[in-house]
Amino acid sequence: MLKKDQPPLLFETSRPGRRIAVAPPLDVPERPIDDLIPARHRADTPPPLPELGELDVVRHYTNLSSFNMAIDANFYPLGSCTMKYNPKRNERLAALPGLAGLHPYQDESSIQGMLQLLSELQELLGEIAGLPAVSLQPAAGAQGELTALMVAAAAFRDRGERRTTVLVPDSAHGTNPASAQLAGFQAVTVKSDARGLVDLDDFRAKLTDEVGVFMITNPNTVGLFDPQIGTIARWLHDRGALLYLDGANMNAILGVVRPGDMGVDLMHYNPHKTFSGPHGGGGPGAGPIAVRDDLAPYLPSPVVGRRDDGTFFLDHDRPKAIGRVRAFFGNVGVLVRAYCYIRSQGPEGLKAVAQHAVLNANYLLALVKHAYPVPMGERCMHEFVASARALARDRGVRAMDIGKRLIDYGFHAPTVYFPLIVSEALMIEPTETESRETLEAFARALLAIAEEDPDLLHRAPLTTPISRPDEVAAAKRPVLRWSPSPVEPSATSDRGPRTVPSF
Amino acid sequence: MAYILNTDDDTREMLRAIGLDSLDQLFDMVPADFRLDRPLDVPPALTEIELTRHVGALAARNASVEDRPCFLGGGAYDHFIPAAVDQLAARGEFYTAYTPYQAEASQGTLQAIFEYQTLIAQLTGMDVSNASLYDGGSAVAEGILMALASGSRHGRVVASGAVHPEYRQVAETFLTNLEPELVTVPCRNGRTSVDDLTAALTDDTAAVVLQQPNVFGQLEDIEPLVAAAQDRGATVIVSVDPIGLGLLKRPGDFGADIVTAEGQALGNHLCFGGPYLGILCCRESYLRKIPGRLVGQTTDREGRRCFVLTLQTREQHIRREKATSNICTNQGLMALRASIYLALMGPLGLRDVAEQSARKAHYAADRLAEVPGLSLAFDGPFFKEFVVRVAGGKDPARVLAEVGRLGFHGGIAIGRWYPELADCILIAVTEKRTRAEIDALADAYRAALSSS
Numbered sequence: 031m032l033k034k035d036q037p038p039l040l041f042e043t044s045r046p047g048r049r050i051a052v053a054p055p056l057d058v059p060e061r062p063i064d065d066l067i068p069a070r071h072r073a074d075t076p077p078p079l080p081e082l083g084e085l086d087v088v089r090h091y092t093n094l095s096s097f098n099m100a101i102d103a104n105f106y107p108l109g110s111c112t113m114k115y116n117p118k119r120n121e122r123l124a125a126l127p128g129l130a131g132l133h134p135y136q137d138e139s140s141i142q143g144m145l146q147l148l149s150e151l152q153e154l155l156g157e158i159a160g161l162p163a164v165s166l167q168p169a170a171g172a173q174g175e176l177t178a179l180m181v182a183a184a185a186f187r188d189r190g191e192r193r194t195t196v197l198v199p200d201s202a203h204g205t206n207p208a209s210a211q212l213a214g215f216q217a218v219t220v221k222s223d224a225r226g227l228v229d230l231d232d233f234r235a236k237l238t239d240e241v242g243v244f245m246i247t248n249p250n251t252v253g254l255f256d257p258q259i260g261t262i263a264r265w266l267h268d269r270g271a272l273l274y275l276d277g278a279n280m281n282a283i284l285g286v287v288r289p290g291d292m293g294v295d296l297m298h299y300n301p302h303k304t305f306s307g308p309h310g311g312g313g314p315g316a317g318p319i320a321v322r323d324d325l326a327p328y329l330p331s332p333v334v335g336r337r338d339d340g341t342f343f344l345d346h347d348r349p350k351a352i353g354r355v356r357a358f359f360g361n362v363g364v365l366v367r368a369y370c371y372i373r374s375q376g377p378e379g380l381k382a383v384a385q386h387a388v389l390n391a392n393y394l395l396a397l398v399k400h401a402y403p404v405p406m407g408e409r410c411m412h413e414f415v416a417s418a419r420a421l422a423r424d425r426g427v428r429a430m431d432i433g434k435r436l437i438d439y440g441f442h443a444p445t446v447y448f449p450l451i452v453s454e455a456l457m458i459e460p461t462e463t464e465s466r467e468t469l470e471a472f473a474r475a476l477l478a479i480a481e482e483d484p485d486l487l488h489r490a491p492l493t494t495p496i497s498r499p500d501e502v503a504a505a506k507r508p509v510l511r512w513s514p515s516p517v518e519p520s521a522t523s524d525r526g527p528r529t530v531p532s533f
Numbered sequence: 534m535a536y537i538l539n540t541d542d543d544t545r546e547m548l549r550a551i552g553l554d555s556l557d558q559l560f561d562m563v564p565a566d567f568r569l570d571r572p573l574d575v576p577p578a579l580t581e582i583e584l585t586r587h588v589g590a591l592a593a594r595n596a597s598v599e600d601r602p603c604f605l606g607g608g609a610y611d612h613f614i615p616a617a618v619d620q621l622a623a624r625g626e627f628y629t630a631y632t633p634y635q636a637e638a639s640q641g642t643l644q645a646i647f648e649y650q651t652l653i654a655q656l657t658g659m660d661v662s663n664a665s666l667y668d669g670g671s672a673v674a675e676g677i678l679m680a681l682a683s684g685s686r687h688g689r690v691v692a693s694g695a696v697h698p699e700y701r702q703v704a705e706t707f708l709t710n711l712e713p714e715l716v717t718v719p720c721r722n723g724r725t726s727v728d729d730l731t732a733a734l735t736d737d738t739a740a741v742v743l744q745q746p747n748v749f750g751q752l753e754d755i756e757p758l759v760a761a762a763q764d765r766g767a768t769v770i771v772s773v774d775p776i777g778l779g780l781l782k783r784p785g786d787f788g789a790d791i792v793t794a795e796g797q798a799l800g801n802h803l804c805f806g807g808p809y810l811g812i813l814c815c816r817e818s819y820l821r822k823i824p825g826r827l828v829g830q831t832t833d834r835e836g837r838r839c840f841v842l843t844l845q846t847r848e849q850h851i852r853r854e855k856a857t858s859n860i861c862t863n864q865g866l867m868a869l870r871a872s873i874y875l876a877l878m879g880p881l882g883l884r885d886v887a888e889q890s891a892r893k894a895h896y897a898a899d900r901l902a903e904v905p906g907l908s909l910a911f912d913g914p915f916f917k918e919f920v921v922r923v924a925g926g927k928d929p930a931r932v933l934a935e936v937g938r939l940g941f942h943g944g945i946a947i948g949r950w951y952p953e954l955a956d957c958i959l960i961a962v963t964e965k966r967t968r969a970e971i972d973a974l975a976d977a978y979r980a981a982l983s984s985s
Contacts, residue, residue: 036640036839040648040876051615051882053889057968058896063888066895067914071752073782076880078655087876088617091645095626098641102625108634115536116629119581125619125802128592133605134806135945136596137937143594144805157574169667169807170862172849183710208849208859212678214710217854255562285573286560292567302862306536309631311642312664312826312865314808330706346949353706357608357670357699357795358806370588374535376578382534385556389539392559393547409551411562434637443635448850465538466547489834494637496839504831504843508820510661511651512830 034495037093041512044080050087078514097495098311099442105468109413109445109457110203110251112281112303117374120306120367129366134358138343145342148362149334151369155320158280158372158380159297160290163326165333166318167360171278172205174298174317175245177330179213180352181296181321182243182272184328188350191270193242199228201252201449206245206276215242222451226252226406228262237265243296247276249283249411251449251457253391263293272296280304281461282388282412285381289320296321305368316364330354386462387412390469394460397473401480405452413459415452422454425484429454432479434498435490439475535578596942598803602970603942604897606918606961607748608669608697609806610798612776612886613965618800618873628866632826636841642865643840646828649872656778656875657792658785659814664826665868666811666860669795670703673742673772675813675824675858676791677704680740680768682822682857687712688737691762693725694718695747696772698950704742713739723749723911723920727757734765744772745784749959750894750918751911752781759788768819775799775812775871777916779878779887791815800874801867810867821847824858886964890917893971894962900975901960906982910957918961920947920954927982929958935981941974 037043063072082090099106106113124130132144152164168174179196186193196210197220207217218236223229228246237244244266249255256262263273275289275297281304289297301307302315309315321329327350335345344359375383388411395404395414402416418429433443433456445457460469479487491497539547548554560568579587603611622628626641633639633646646664653662666672677690690708692701694717705715718729725743734741741762745755755771762769771789773781776798784792796810797803815823821844829843849856878886894917901921902909910920921944923929929946936943948955962971 036644039644039651040872041651049879049881051878051885053882053885053964056889056892058893058971060892061895063891066891067752067780067916071755071781071914073778073780073786076884077778077783079652079875079878079880079883081879081881082876084617084877087873088621090876091621091627091873092624094641094644095621095624096641097639097644098626098630099635099638100626101629104638106631108631111631113631117536119584121623123585123588123592126589126592127597127599128595129588129597130802130804131597131599132595132805133598133603133611133803133942134609135605135607136805136942137934139934140596140601140937140942141805143591146594147588147591154575169671169864170860172859172861173667173671176859180706180710203861204849204851204853204856205859205861207854208852208856211854211856212707212711212859255560257562257564260564260567283560283563286569287563287567288569291569292564308628308866309862310628310864310866311630311639311645311869312632313862314864314866315862316808353709354699354702355671355706356668356703356807357697358668358809361667361807362805363802363808366588370584372575373579373587374581374584377572377575379534379578380573380575382537385559386534386537386539386544388559389544389547389551389556392551392553396550396552409559409562433635437635437638442638445634463536463538466543491637496640496833496835496837497637498834499636499839499841500831500833501841501843504829504841505846508827508843509830510820510827510843511647511654 036097036495037090039512040080040082040090043086044082046081048081048083050082050084104440104442105464105472106442107444107458107460108442109459110278112459112461114306114461115463116306116308120370123370124363124366142342145334147369148365149336149342151365152334154372155299155318158284159320160288161297161320162323163329164318164320165329166365167330167355168317168319169356169361170313170315171298171300171317172209173355174319175205175209176212177355178274178296178298178319179209179215179243181325181328183213184352185325186242193240195240195242197236197241197244201250201451202245202247203276203278226254227256228258230258237269239269241271243272243274245274245276247279249279252406252415253410253413254407255411259292278303279412282384284384285377286384296325301364301368305371307364307367314361314364316361328352383462390460390462390464394458394469394473398476401477413457415449416456416458417452418454418456421480427484427487429456431487431490432456435479435487436475437491438493441472441475598942601940601942602966604944604960604962604974605942607945607959608795609803610961610963611803611965612798612963614800615877617877618870621873622866622870627869633842636839640839643828645869645872647830647840649868650828652872652875653812653814656775657814658783659792660817661820662814663823664828665864666813666825667864668807668809668811669772669793670700672793672811672813673700673770674703674707676770676793677740678858679791679819679822679824680770681713683768683819684739686737686739689714689716689735690740691716691718691733691738692742693720693744695720695725695749696742696744697748700772723751724913725753725758727761730758731761734762734767738765738767740768740770742770746774746777746916749911749920750915752914752916755787776887776890779883780891781916791819796867796871799871801870808864808867810864810871822857825860825863889964890962893966894919897960897962897971900971901978904975904978904982907978917963918959920957920959923956923958929956932981933958935984936977939977939980941977943974943977
């Protein structure tokens with residue numbers, strides 16, 4: 031990073047009269063605009079956007095980008111988010127005009143290649159899940175959860191059953207209870223036991239006839255595989271309830287164990303995690319779901335079907351479908367990247383992903399656990415949750431301080447303060463695409479930080495353009511947009527006010 | 534193995550450090566009887582050359598909007614995307630980062646989102662925008678949930694029948710398991726009448742959903758509709774076309790409470806339906822119920838201006854089942870693209886895009902109305918999209934198939950959504966279309982109608 035100062039806002043850079051986009055000369059007869067669109071529908075002035083030159087915009091965003099950490103530049107062990115390498119080949123292929131240039135309402139005859147790709151992806155995801163019926167529609171993991179719960183609700187309604195409750199472990203992602211609520215269920219929390227696994231006594235006590243679904247994350251957010259899942263599934267099924275798997279952590283079990291084979295009835299994938307879709311600075315993701323065959327009729331429409339003559343079509347004729355959770359087909363650009371990734375891996379490659387994700391996490395765990403105790407488990411799956419509790423107690427150094435200081439060492443911080451069941455949690459997920467050298471460098475940084483002066487750590491990061499923003503002030507007096515200020519002439523400009531045009 | 538850096542030596546050393554002999558032992562927490570005892574039944578791995586060939590062949594079997602001039606709309610539009618949008622959004626520093634949880638490591642993304650929120654607020658004339666939702670359809674549903682959470686009314690949500698049918702389907706799906714019923718106001722002559730809307734309103738109507746321009750491209754007489762809904766105490770949600778705001782009245786100026794939009798047209802590729810951009814903004818009074826991420830301005834410990842995720846107590850990772858929405862990952866990269874697009878357009882550029890789209894659409898409507906067997910279905914003012922009626926009992930799908938064979942993505946048969954309009958085709962025209970393409974489209978329709 032050569033630059034230290036963040037660029038001014040686009041709006042502060044605006045200069046009246048600067049312009050980039052110019053339309054070609056109008057090639058249809060020019061009629062008075064009033065004849066086309068009556069004045070009462072039109073704005074009096076053009077929209078108050080900034081006026082900029084092309085180099086202004088290019089420098090602005092290029093410079094802004096340098097104020098980010100990103101996988102392409104940094105180790106990014108953000109637990110639960112699976113920040114693995116995003117292959118460049120997938121970017122180029124997803125951008126092919128024959129894929130990126132398709133309108134969602136094109137005639138089926140003009141999208142046979144796309145439908146074939148999506149149909150194959152449905153099958154691939156079904157096979158990997160061990161759950162054959164797949165909907166590619168949900169736009170993100172949370173929407174996948176919601177969709178699957180709506181599928182479950184529709185199935186219960188169809189059977190004439192009234193089930194009002196969804197059970198969620200206390201270690202679950204916040205999206206689980208939020209999705210349950212939105213799907214019309216009451217979310218009830220099930221405790222974790224001292225090992226970090228589902229507390230079976232608490233689970234049994236809460237497993238009433240009102241329970242429709244239990245949402246499990248396995249491996250769970252503590253980084254452990256819950257071996258009780260078979261028992262859990264059996265108890266649920268004995269009561270007519272369903273087992274849902276939050277697939278956020280599928281990276282740990284690809285090709286090793288399939289959710290459907292351990293009694294899961296419905297699940298979602300996060301292709302942007304498991305199948306290497308770039309996270310985009312906060313999306314786009316996708317949230318395809320896979321369900322048991324008998325739940326297939328309730329999946330949202332359309333799904334991709336294949337006719338006897340080998341042609342593909344969008345199947346809308348599914349009377350029991352729950353409807354739609356978004357417009358159009360789905361986050362296809364993300365799905366294309368997932369397809370490219372799965373086809374690049376093959377069966378051995380997918381299994382190797384899980385093996386090396388778990389190997390890397392365990393290796394890192396072995397390197398740091400003497401300084402950062404891991405309360406739940408000597409071993410882990412694809413991630414582990416260390417606790418800075420002792421450091422906090424003895425030296426006043428909190429998980430957040432450690433995370434912030436890691437930024438000075440060139441590493442993105444782990445997820446902190448999640449899951450909620452581990453105090454001073456540092457949730458570390460290295461992924462399979464990192465090298466042993468990187469893991470060792472990261473471990474050295476973590477160990478060095480544990481010895482550093484607490485005062486320094488409280489001030490970290492020290493090398494970044496800004497440090498320790500006042501989040502309380504941000505929430506107390508929210509400033510959520512730049513506003514034109516008529517009374518405040520710019521102190522730095524002698525070329526007139528830096529503001530957007532008012533016309 | 535693709536993308537794995539551990540060598541065999543590394544693997545051995547690392548296993549030894551953990552105290553294991555084999556990779557299989559890493560999974561000894563997984564009960565043996567569940568473990569897959571065979572390879573996954575997926576095709577063998579492809580190298581980059583093979584993958585490029587394979588996916589390239591699939592792509593070649595599609596006819597994209599670069600192969601055929603595109604006159605399809607219905608919420609997704611073939612507007613021009615300047616090169617700088619693709620080039621800047623392709624920076625790995627943007628697209629391989631994630632949600633900016635660590636402000637110090639994410640100021641680039643945070644400032645870009647703050648600017649996005651500002652650009653959207655400026656464009657719509659609303660007070661506050663969130664950091665993005667999934668798409669225009671789920672944005673309508675989230676807008677409804679906001680309206681429900683903001684008041685005590687839970688009986689009814691009223692939607693104009695001229696709101697995009699898929700948006701209404703999404704709303705319907707969301708409301709299936711919740712209390713309110715969704716009531717649709719039928720449209721007459723392609724628009725929503727104030728009397729019909731008023732008749733559907735009740736004292737427990739929480740929200741009214743309108744669309745401007747509506748799904749037929751028609752411009753609603755929006756102010757009386759908004760006033761009628763607000764007079765009965767309902768929250769007014771209006772779905773808009775962001776390109777249209779280069780020319781059309783801003784929703785903040787006609788009194789909308791919550792504004793949603795499909796932001797695809799702002800610099801995002803068509804991609805067969807996604808990833809797109811759900812725009813959601815509102816009046817300040819709805820702020821505490823807004824779904825999803827928000828970025829706010831603050832200062833750091835040395836008083837420097839900076840940006841952070843804020844008001845997070847609304848969100849699922851804090852509030853869990855009491856959150857305003859279940860959304861977590863949103864459409865950050867699409868919002869970035871929209872910002873870059875708007876920065877490149879500026880006020881006059883966006884106005885030109887809107888005005889040229891409107892002018893070319895009106896030219897196209899005139900030319901198509903001259904084609905024997907076609908007529909304009911509605912007579913109200915429209916923006917860039919219009920509906921033509923096919924005479925003589927001809928099936929629009931067959932006509933469109935023939936128009937497609939002649940080299941055009943010629944329109945959308947809307948009988949799939951409106952059985953009473955089974956003889957109708959929706960046609961959209963953007964600034965990218967040329968007079969020659971429009972003339973050729975009219976010729977293609979002429980030929981298709983005379984042959985089919």
